[in-house]
Amino acid sequence: MNVVVFGAGSLGSLVGGLLAREHDVTLVGRDPHVSAVREGGLRVSGAFEFTTSPSATTSVPDAADLAVVTVKAYDTPEAAAALVDCDLGSCLSLQNGMGNEATLAAQLECPVLAGTCTYGARLAEPGHVACTGVGEVALGPREGGSSTVADEVGVAFDDAGIETVVADDVHRRLWEKLAVNAGINATTALARVENGALVDGPGGDVAAASAREVARVAREQGVDLSDEPVVSRVASVAADTAANRSSMLQDVDSGSRTEVDAINGYVVDAAAGEAVPVNRTLTALVRAWERERGLR
Numbered sequence: 001m002n003v004v005v006f007g008a009g010s011l012g013s014l015v016g017g018l019l020a021r022e023h024d025v026t027l028v029g030r031d032p033h034v035s036a037v038r039e040g041g042l043r044v045s046g047a048f049e050f051t052t053s054p055s056a057t058t059s060v061p062d063a064a065d066l067a068v069v070t071v072k073a074y075d076t077p078e079a080a081a082a083l084v085d086c087d088l089g090s091c092l093s094l095q096n097g098m099g100n101e102a103t104l105a106a107q108l109e110c111p112v113l114a115g116t117c118t119y120g121a122r123l124a125e126p127g128h129v130a131c132t133g134v135g136e137v138a139l140g141p142r143e144g145g146s147s148t149v150a151d152e153v154g155v156a157f158d159d160a161g162i163e164t165v166v167a168d169d170v171h172r173r174l175w176e177k178l179a180v181n182a183g184i185n186a187t188t189a190l191a192r193v194e195n196g197a198l199v200d201g202p203g204g205d206v207a208a209a210s211a212r213e214v215a216r217v218a219r220e221q222g223v224d225l226s227d228e229p230v231v232s233r234v235a236s237v238a239a240d241t242a243a244n245r246s247s248m249l250q251d252v253d254s255g256s257r258t259e260v261d262a263i264n265g266y267v268v269d270a271a272a273g274e275a276v277p278v279n280r281t282l283t284a285l286v287r288a289w290e291r292e293r294g295l296r
């Protein structure tokens, strides 16, 4: 398969590197990473150890069978605009947060698949990505059900050694992941604590309350998500990733914009006036920090 990975940062470089062992991959990213990959190849370390040589560029090629989108959620409109002139067979978002697939589908003519990814990745230096955790990619048609395109992309990922599930309920899975991220990310970012501090700690109640609100909003939208499974999931993810600094805390650490708009902010918007006080408060506080830093 001919694959373009749009957003070759941490996750895009990992997924692109894994795919490049089996497929014809072009990483679209920024210098100096792009130049380093061109000159010396892409090293993947951590849970894997290999070097591969995908193409690397700062602009989108003319055509590809598949575009995998791995920019931060706030860059999705720019990704969609950049991909619009590329002749694509399909597009898959592996981003966190909600609304990315809708933004892509509004611009692109090809089928847009939704995905969740629990692999962990960190760009260690230009030309070198570390896999910090082996997880799973779940993907499927964004509107649910099955499709030949989703099956083909699933086989392509599987052939490249990526743990992959082709799911007919990917929309529900996105809400489930949203509940985990809405609970853990903003809470840890604001408290400046590792995920493990939420296990049996006071922040754990905030994370659980946030996840319950997400489950309620999901149910109001017809998504089958109960409170207790998502609250347990938040607790088990916090325990399993106890030493992690969440991606939002890492953004705060590095003084970068966060994905709060696509996570807690999405919940507030989707609630359409219904009370979601925990997510409203978390969103406002993270946005206040971003504003004070001149990031929004």
Ligand SMILES: NC(=O)C1=CN([C@@H]2O[C@H](COP(=O)(O)OP(=O)(O)OC[C@H]3O[C@@H](n4cnc5c(N)ncnc54)[C@H](OP(=O)(O)O)[C@@H]3O)[C@@H](O)[C@H]2O)C=CC1
Pocket: 006, 007, 008, 009, 010, 011, 012, 028, 029, 030, 058, 070, 071, 072, 073, 075, 078, 079, 082, 094, 095, 096, 097, 117, 118, 119, 120, 121, 122, 123, 247, 259
């Ligand atoms: N890292 C991880 O382990 C995981 C991440 N995710 C999700 O994946 C998404 C990406 O995360 P992550 O990889 O960590 O983020 P990164 O910031 O590391 O990667 C995104 C990359 O895309 C680049 N980019 C943005 N716009 C363009 C453009 N127009 N042209 C070329 N390159 C562009 C960014 O460059 P620049 O910064 O210069 O704009 C950056 O290098 C997020 O939604 C995240 O939540 C999901 C699971 C795991």
Ligand SMILES: CC(C)(CO)C(=O)C(=O)O
Pocket: 096, 180, 181, 184, 185, 195, 237, 241, 244, 245, 246, 247, 248
């Ligand atoms: C699962 C979790 C919370 C792990 O840190 C994550 O996805 C993130 O940090 O964005």
